[in-house]
Amino acid sequence: MIEFSGTRFSYGQDTILSDLNLSITPGSFHFLTGPSGAGKTTFLKLCYMALTPTGGGLTVFGKEAAMLTRDDIARFRRKIGVMHQNCQFLDHLSVEDNIALPLRVQDKFTESRATDLADLMDWVGLSHRAAALPPELSGGERQRAALARAVMISPDVIIADEPTGNLDWDMAQRVLTLLVELNRMGKAVLIATHDLNIIRSVKGQVNARVLRLKSGQLQLAGSDL
């Protein structure tokens, strides 16, 4: 679905990522680790086409990323659920409306989807906060809302940037369990994290690969967990 082949990304003269080779296929589960500033977020942005490679190849759902128009990217993003590190929301809409946003922009919000939405909000423990505005949420609640929004459209690929950063251990486990469940349903999952405990906690549940970004290059950090 997402294929890096010798991909490079630079800001001006500074090369951030180089010689990336990776294939994200249906049902794959990847962790991306590395120190702060290693380029994890940049790598994820390449995956969801917020950035375009400055060299090498990157194909997304069979299309060369550099050739995509903005509307092509918008349509492909409907297959990619992104759980952003800073959890972008529309502050004037309720939490419930924010989670339903991916459906609303496609005009696909139906009554059956409303039931799904209620179930999902219940699952992430935000039912009682449905009418709240995003600025009223705690850090953990924002992350849960971001996860709910990312999976609302049942995407083919789920990309999560530090998805458990502000969550307590129990809620972090619930979030990971949901991601594992989605992976078992055939969804590809890519999680950027610097928390190795998160990686260890998934051990035995899923066949995950751990990648490390070092000096702008992608390395396989370990065998299957």
Place this chain on the structure above:
Amino acid sequence: MSRFLRLLRGHPAAEQIVPRAGFTAWLTGLTAFAMAALAVCALAATFAAGRLADRWSSELARSSTVQVLAPAEEVDRQVTAALAALRTTPGIVSARALDMAEQEALLAPWIGTGLPLDALPVPRLIVIEETVEGPDAAALALRLTAEAPGAQYDDHTRWRRPMIAAADRLRLISGAALALILFATAAMVTLASRAALAANARVITTLRLVGAEDRFIAGAFTRRFTLRALIGAGLGAAGAALAFLFVPDVGAEGAFVTGLAPQGQEWLALAGVPLIAAITAYIATARAAKRALNTIEEA
């Protein structure tokens, strides 16, 4: 146009995504209100100038007068001679001498009533109705000089030309004012929508993140601004039109000046002002949105 109407019908999801609060939306509404009111005034002035030009043109073009200024004992004879000459001149439908009462009524606004006009050296007036082609003015003047030396033919040309020119110029100025109003509206809406788009850059990046196409995002902003302009301009135009309803009717006494308020079908044209304001806002916002979407960077 169908795109414009589809936009006004709206998109249920897009309706919510642009924050309602914000000075830019109010600015657009208020600008549209003021500009529409001014546009209605300019339009009314254009119509009035048009009517004035038409009236002066048609009323003065087919009428003329002969003034007979002669010693008291000669006046009646010369009037009779002039009438005889006029009635046999091709291009003249009718010629009639005003009686004393009519002359007194004509002069009343300037010198009052009850004056003995027969004791004053006031010229006698002959009113002429001409055919569309009219008489040969030079030949008629010569004939009158021969048959009634005190008669002077006035075909109103020296009045009519500058008045029609002035009315036409007034119409041109009103049209230019309308164009400027349209331009100013477009500029204000462009500025307001650009400010709104810049202020909502985060909204745009969030929408892109969840798969919104440019058309959806632009449509949300365009609809908001178009509707604000439509409502603002509707109220402004209605307010100005209402004010014209209360302009005193000058009636027959002031008919030469013509009424300022629109008449008949001209009222319908005023209804087009809010629509034009909305279309202007639509085009201005769509252009601003396209520009903003090209410049706002991804999250």
